[in-house]
Amino acid sequence: MREVDDVGDIRRFRLARAILIGVGVLGLLLGAIELVMKQTPIQIVGVAVWMLGAIILHDAILSPLVLGISVLARRAGHRVSKGVLAIMQGAVVVGSIMTLLVVPEVYAKTLGPNPTVLTFDYAQRLGVMWLVIAALTALTCILYTRRAAKNRLQRQ
């Protein structure tokens, strides 16, 4: 009975795969046709360069940077509690992602003539955000350390 099920599973898997690959190839073709029809060859090269650049930026620059920081943080783990370290790392990641999204706004604001686009002082707000993150992180770490200590006492 089990073997029959397995055969059925394999057939369903194969069918699902075939459909997905069919949809995938169709999507890629449609995208490629749209690009070729609506953009000049130079523009298409521009798209390819941007895609390649994005991969290099992520795989060769951002990821090793993140790895380096996480290894350094774990080294610090000899002295700092693991929970505190985790909270701090999380806070840095959230802040970094926000920064990544907001920095282009800081730059673009210097270019735009339209007064209702990019209305805030983004650089200042980014600074305040990091202060808020630091304060929240400190608070969370204090609460976490207190709770951990209490738990340890209770266990003893």
Add this chain to the structure above:
Amino acid sequence: MGIMLRRLLLNMQRAVAAPSRNPRLAVVIGRLLATAFLVCFGTGLYSHFLQEPLPWMHFPTQPSNLYQYTQGIHITAGIACFPLLFGKLYTVFPNLFETPPITGIGSLLARASIAVFVGASLVEITIGLLNTFQFYPWPFGFREVHFALSFVIIGSLAIHIAVKLPIIARYWRKRDGYRPEVSFDADEQSALDAPLIDVPRPVLGTPLEPVASKVASQASGLTGRVFAWIDGTPRPQPRTSRRTFLATVGASVAAVVLLTAGQSFAVLKPFNVFAPREKGIGPNQVPVNRTAMAAQVTDTAMDAAWALRITNGTTTVAFTRAELLAMPQTTVNLPIACVEGWSQMATWSGVRLHDLVGRVAPDGAALRITSLEKEGGYRVTQMGSEYVSDLSTLVALTLNGETLDIDHGYPARMIAPGRPGVLQTKWLDHVEVM
């Protein structure tokens, strides 16, 4: 050389291994990311076809704020893709150093499709974000490439799911557990342990202890020293790491959504810290996308001889602003909802388009609408008959109780329910029945 490369790749894999880099978390984040991508694709197609409808297409005009929501969701889900995509790439990073990198034509195609998928996704969400504040630092057309890449992404997503189907099925449910993040078989482990060729032979007669010699060989050379240093760091605790990872991704998504979505959703307005747009500002308390200056209409729009022409074949009627103001006025509450995601509810008053077109054509007419703009992709647009028939579609003359500001389309502009802002033609010049 081949052996060295393999060893380097295996070392890289070992170095980047972490408890939160495992197939189960890749599946968890992958599901969320795929959902966000599909939401963006669906709402994006809706927006695209509203602007470039196929001949047989008709769209709902009510609820009048439908587009405000679909496009607000499009932009907000797109912004949420940043932390989700980074999280997903983080979970699968060790796969980058898989060895051998390519085992055959199948694996070559799979790898190529991943490269296309990752590259296209990163470019798509980046240009989408920058477009929300009208920043275009790339050498290609935004709309065309954003549209084309959406198909590339959905296509390579389908191929990616097909390739990873066994892993996705295996780790769909939590009870099926977490595979060790990176595991090496005996062959790979022996390749990792093998002494480096450039290690100097121990001097005869002073045999080193086997373990010590292995450590020495591992630590030789710059890369060897780097890997040994990484290996020497304390291992993270799996459960804490996984929880921290999910909490961090969750907090990041919450932060990017909460702090930017106030430009699209009124309920989040108090939390709008970083969005490029702000509700309730600008002339007539409504933000502006294209100013009169940018559209080069500052002279023509203020011309005392201006009149709105409405044509059907050889019949043309014309109305000055005073004549339009003398006709029965209708007041409606309709949002202006931009393709860039921001939206603003406003009170408009003016003449029903249905009544004006009724002077030259029977019901059911579709229109070609021309603006005074000198140039631009939306100088001439088309309007389906469903919008002409809707009684809330106006040739608007006032906005929020004041005379329409020139940046909002003075002397007269179109406002229709459920349409993108770019199709709410400002500085009306000519309306033709098609």
